[in-house]
Amino acid sequence: ETGVTQSPTHLIKTRGQQVTLRCSSQSGHNTVSWYQQALGQGPQFIFQYYREEENGRGNFPPRFSGLQFPNYSSELNVNALELDDSALYLCASSLLRGETEAFFGQGTRLTVV
């Protein structure tokens, strides 16, 4: 067990709705990265937060946004949900920005209907 927890584990939303996913990073870790993993694919990088600031972003539209809090936990927000947003959303925490060892949570399975 890595100590990275995500909530909720499963979620069903309707197209057009908004969703917030949460991640509690491992104790002492100040960097959180979010990934989207579609069925049968490898994870795709969404963005990374380091000390409460966005530190890099993948090819995702602005309706994907995030926050990191002073305790280094993080949220991923997705507005105007589309059917293609259905995926497993993973967060990974690491001790330092660019640290080679990152620990993943179990993911949140989002289904958009």
Added chain:
Amino acid sequence: TQLLEQSPQFLSIQEGENLTVYCNSSSVFSSLQWYRQEPGEGPVLLVTVVTGGEVKKLKRLTFQFGDARKDSSLHITAAQPGDTGLYLCAARGEGTYKYIFGTGTRLKVLA
């Protein structure tokens, strides 16, 4: 855009057989990782390689980073049903902080 291609995409073998999974790119990476992911779980880090030509062993798993740091391989000796899962490589480009994941190899080891 950096791309990591893994081959094969799917592999079904009998217990006791050996196998090799490949991770290839045209880009040079500063480090490369291999993960194993089981259904409904997040990826679990197996190994990180950083030096061209580096070889690391983890029990029956042997990982190699290419001399030019553009590719890697994972070799499993005497596969067991417990090795079943999705194997992912992930690499970080020089001067960047994000890891790019490969397409994955889904391995099934039959008893």
